[in-house]
Amino acid sequence: MAPSLTPVHFxxxxxxxxxxxxxxxxxxxxxxxxxxxxRNIKGVIIMGAHWDTLNDGIQLSTxxxxxxxxxxxxxxxxxxxxxxxxxxxxxNRCISLLSAEGFNVSGxxxxxxxxxxxxxxxxxxxxxxxxxxxxxxxxxxxxHFHMKIGSTLRPLxxxxxxxxxxxxxxxxxxxxxxxxxxxxxxxxxxxxxxxDWALEFRQAVEDVVTKTSGVQLRRAMTRLMKHPRFRDAHAxxxxxxxxxxxAGAVGDEEDVGxxxxxxxxxxxxxNMCNSQFTLGGWEKREIVA
Numbered sequence: 001m002a003p004s005l006t007p008v009h010f011x012x013x014x015x016x017x018x019x020x021x022x023x024x025x026x027x028x029x030x031x032x033x034x035x036x037x038x039r040n041i042k043g044v045i046i047m048g049a050h051w052d053t054l055n056d057g058i059q060l061s062t063x064x065x066x067x068x069x070x071x072x073x074x075x076x077x078x079x080x081x082x083x084x085x086x087x088x089x090x091x092n093r094c095i096s097l098l099s100a101e102g103f104n105v106s107g108x109x110x111x112x113x114x115x116x117x118x119x120x121x122x123x124x125x126x127x128x129x130x131x132x133x134x135x136x137x138x139x140x141x142x143x144h145f146h147m148k149i150g151s152t153l154r155p156l157x158x159x160x161x162x163x164x165x166x167x168x169x170x171x172x173x174x175x176x177x178x179x180x181x182x183x184x185x186x187x188x189x190x191x192x193x194x195x196d197w198a199l200e201f202r203q204a205v206e207d208v209v210t211k212t213s214g215v216q217l218r219r220a221m222t223r224l225m226k227h228p229r230f231r232d233a234h235a236x237x238x239x240x241x242x243x244x245x246x247a248g249a250v251g252d253e254e255d256v257g258x259x260x261x262x263x264x265x266x267x268x269x270x271n272m273c274n275s276q277f278t279l280g281g282w283e284k285r286e287i288v289a
Contacts, residue, residue, distance in 0.1 A: 005258075006041070006157045007280035008250040010209070010243050011120055012168045013049070014266065014274040016071040017187040019119040020078045026123050028264035028276050033124030039282055041162045043087045043131035045094065045153060047146075048116035049167040049239040052139040058098070058149065060091050061134040062107030071115045073185060082122050084113055087131030090161070094133055094153060101152045108136075120166050135245075141237035143222045143244045150248025163249045165242030169205045169275035170198045172235045176269035187268045194271050201233035202273040205243075206262055209277045214256035217279075221247040250279045 009032060053059050066084050098105040113134060121129050138145055157163060180189030204227055208220040221243055224230060234240050250258060260279040267273055
């Protein structure tokens, strides 16, 4: 791993209540944000799970003053006053980089940001949003397509940009146990253990992130979509595209040997596993006596 490369994060954002409730995942997001600020990052480049573009296109948010889509089960005071900071110069640069690689890419001047993205930004950077570039997924959910997006933007890691994918390790809304959250606002209630399919796929994701690197990481992440438990763990593909984006951003030959760690994990709604992964690390800071 080249020491000048910033780490890359794949964060499982979970339900909307992860914005308002305390958890080990929230603590880890804050820890990662504090470290990024201490390293004077130039900005954040992020792909979520709730914004996708039709046909063969992708879009980047060029809205200079984006609003926030409202969320359920979270008091508005937790997010309405937080000011988002779009990084339009970097966004336009990313559009140019992606266009040069053959992507049908454009800016979207009216898009309001969604909780999958601003939940993470608020938790990582509660004192203020860093300059942020927001990228859509593509609704065809081709893993290689999304991996190439990450690969195209990977060089920006050498310029001290932080790349984040926010989706879900195990995220099947149809198989969650919603009653405790709906009745008691308790998203962490575990009246029964997670089901076998959730445990099995969760372990498969951890194995890929922590035991492969470089090009092998890209291949292994793609193969997860053929895992016999993938469709149980992901009724739709949208929340897994961020993982492919991340694999592209940290899956080059130069990334061979890059460590991947499971930094934190929170189970919600019995069967939703919010695993928080970091691939790579920061250079050790010199301590001046």
